[in-house]
Amino acid sequence: xxxxxxxxATRGRGTQDITSLVERIVQESGLRTGLCHLxxxxxxxxxxxxxxxxxxxRADIEGWFGRTVPDGDPRYRHDxxxxxxxxxxxxxxxxxxxxxxxxxxxxxxxxxxxxxxxYEHRTEPHTREIVVTLHGE
Amino acid sequence: xxxxxxxxATRGRGTQDITSLVERIVQESGLRTGLCHLxxxxxxxxxxxxxxxxxxxRADIEGWFGRTVPDGDPRYRHDxxxxxxxxxxxxxxxxxxxxxxxxxxxxxxxxxxxxxxxYEHRTEPHTREIVVTLHGE
Amino acid sequence: xxxxxxxxATRGRGTQDITSLVERIVQESGLRTGLCHLxxxxxxxxxxxxxxxxxxxRADIEGWFGRTVPDGDPRYRHDxxxxxxxxxxxxxxxxxxxxxxxxxxxxxxxxxxxxxxxYEHRTEPHTREIVVTLHGE
Numbered sequence: 183x184x185x186x187x188x189x190x191a192t193r194g195r196g197t198q199d200i201t202s203l204v205e206r207i208v209q210e211s212g213l214r215t216g217l218c219h220l221x222x223x224x225x226x227x228x229x230x231x232x233x234x235x236x237x238x239x240r241a242d243i244e245g246w247f248g249r250t251v252p253d254g255d256p257r258y259r260h261d262x263x264x265x266x267x268x269x270x271x272x273x274x275x276x277x278x279x280x281x282x283x284x285x286x287x288x289x290x291x292x293x294x295x296x297x298x299x300x301y302e303h304r305t306e307p308h309t310r311e312i313v314v315t316l317h318g319e
Numbered sequence: 320x321x322x323x324x325x326x327x328a329t330r331g332r333g334t335q336d337i338t339s340l341v342e343r344i345v346q347e348s349g350l351r352t353g354l355c356h357l358x359x360x361x362x363x364x365x366x367x368x369x370x371x372x373x374x375x376x377r378a379d380i381e382g383w384f385g386r387t388v389p390d391g392d393p394r395y396r397h398d399x400x401x402x403x404x405x406x407x408x409x410x411x412x413x414x415x416x417x418x419x420x421x422x423x424x425x426x427x428x429x430x431x432x433x434x435x436x437x438y439e440h441r442t443e444p445h446t447r448e449i450v451v452t453l454h455g456e
Numbered sequence: 457x458x459x460x461x462x463x464x465a466t467r468g469r470g471t472q473d474i475t476s477l478v479e480r481i482v483q484e485s486g487l488r489t490g491l492c493h494l495x496x497x498x499x500x501x502x503x504x505x506x507x508x509x510x511x512x513x514r515a516d517i518e519g520w521f522g523r524t525v526p527d528g529d530p531r532y533r534h535d536x537x538x539x540x541x542x543x544x545x546x547x548x549x550x551x552x553x554x555x556x557x558x559x560x561x562x563x564x565x566x567x568x569x570x571x572x573x574x575y576e577h578r579t580e581p582h583t584r585e586i587v588v589t590l591h592g593e
Contacts, residue, residue: 183352183455185423215457217493217589219354221421223430225370231553233499233545238534242542243549245531250387250524257382260375268379271370275380279368279433280419282554284495284587286459291587293497296553313421313428315354317454317591318457320489320592322560356491358558360567362507387524394519397512405516408507412517416505416570417556450558450565452491454591 184211188312192302195266197230197240200312201298204283205290207314216285216318220298223311226270227302228277234297247273253305263304270303277301285318321348325449329364329439332403334377337449338435341420342427344451353422353455357435360448363407364439365414371434384410390442400441407440414438422455458485462586466576469540471504471514474586475572478557479564481588490559490592494572497585500544501576502551508571521547527579537578544577551575559592 186207192198208218220229233239251272254265261267283298284291292298302308323344329335345355357366370376388409391402398404420435421428429435439445460481466472482492494503507513525546528539535541557572558565566572576582 183354185352185421215459215589217591219419219421221419221428223428223433225368225376225430225432230549231499232549236534236536239499239542239545242532242534243546246525246546249531251383257386258379260373260379262373268376271376272380272383275367275369276413276550282419282493282495282556284459284493284589286587291495291497293499293585295499296497311430313423315352315421317354320491322489322558356556356558358556358565360565360570362505362513362567362569388520394523395516397510397516399510405513408513409517409520412504412506413550419556448567450560452489452558454491 184316186314188314190300190310192308192310194307195302195305197299197301199297200300204298204314208285208290211316213285213316213318214288216316217282218285218290219282219315221313222279223313225274226304227300227310228274228279229281230277230299230301231296232299233295235295266305273303321453323451325451327437327447329445329447331444332439332442334436334438336434337437341435341451345422345427348453350422350453350455351425353453354419355422355427356419356452358450359416360450362411363441364437364447365411365416366418367414367436367438368433369436370432372432403442410440458590460588462588464574464584466582466584468581469576469579471573471575473571474574478572478588482559482564482590485590487559487590487592488562490590491556492559492564493556493589495587496553497587499548500578501574501584502548502553503555504551504573504575505570506573507569509569540579547577
């Protein structure tokens with residue numbers, strides 16, 4: 183059981199590819215077959231596995247969130263930290279705080295078109311923590 | 320590998336903080352570094368990690384579900400157990416039946432503002448089972 | 457740590473019950489207490505735990521997706537592979553690529569009404585890979 187805590191600075195709302203950062207942790211572990219668990223310690227950013235070839239996919243996801251979970255909806259009661267506060271909690275609920283990826287033949291077992299993203303749901307930049315726990319053999 | 324089955328009585332639709340119940344199981348395990356997996360054995364209630372400071376956040380989530388996945392939508396075909404039956408299945412799909420939280424330094428590795436909730440999606444009270452599986456060292 | 461790769465042919469958009477296929481892998485492992493992790497290596501199909509008694513539930517889920525994440529929305533920029541391309545990525549985000557089910561007393565620890573489904577989100581048939589990783593004792 184190996185555990186690392188990654189700290190990442192985000193640039194505000196949007197996705198950040200963390201595949202190679204996590205791949206490096208898997209490589210350093212020396213595990214051949216196992217599981218890599220990721221956990222975001224926040225309620226306004228999340229993890230997402232998404233198509234990694236066309237940036238338009240992530241732009242369209244952002245567009246869908248903007249329509250379905252809008253910032254500043256007057257029906258929100260919680261707006262302590264601004265119009266994006268409640269929207270960020272809802273977006274987090276709809277994406278993932280916890281994600282497990284298999285380790286296959288010594289590497290992250292992602293499919294060809296799968297990228298691993300940290301999705302900042304707040305409009306302002308934040309520092310985010312991800313707990314990475316690996317086990318296997 | 321330690322496995323417990325928790326049985327919880329819900330009070331009908333809404334969230335119930337289960338953080339301290341799960342924390343107690345982690346403490347009793349004596350594990351220092353590991354993973355705590357939770358699994359709800361139902362298709363109309365779910366697990367959710369959510370902001371734990373302001374109850375308004377959970378009220379706003381409930382409001383969003385009420386608008387996006389309404390009870391009694393006439394387009395639902397499945398309404399055997401009443402107007403909340405199909406809405407509860409859809410809400411479950413959008414939240415989580417399976418959740419893994421890291422065990423860090425002998426405790427649940429949640430962030431400061433993260434609470435662990437059982438979200439009853441049916442309007443009536445139910446008894447719910449959660450399988451808790453822990454492993455580590 | 458046991459790892460299998462399942463390859464499944466889908467018939468286009470819709471769900472396919474994979475409970476018994478996964479149950480067989482659990483049986484063959486001989487594990488009594490543990491965890492069974494499933495991971496889909498794609499960004500346009502997903503895993504879902506859903507009510508297994510009434511097919512109307514899955515039909516209503518399909519209906520809800522059709523309204524909430526429509527094919528061919530003119531606001532999508534990504535439509536390289538047709539009108540269902542971007543909708544499939546959004547549906548995948550809202551369902552699961554990674555799912556962990558406990559192994560309880562030598563079997564998948566699902567609740568009575570829980571079935572395990574592969575949800576093809578593209579309209580055309582595809583061949584899909586699921587990595588199944590089991591561990592326990």
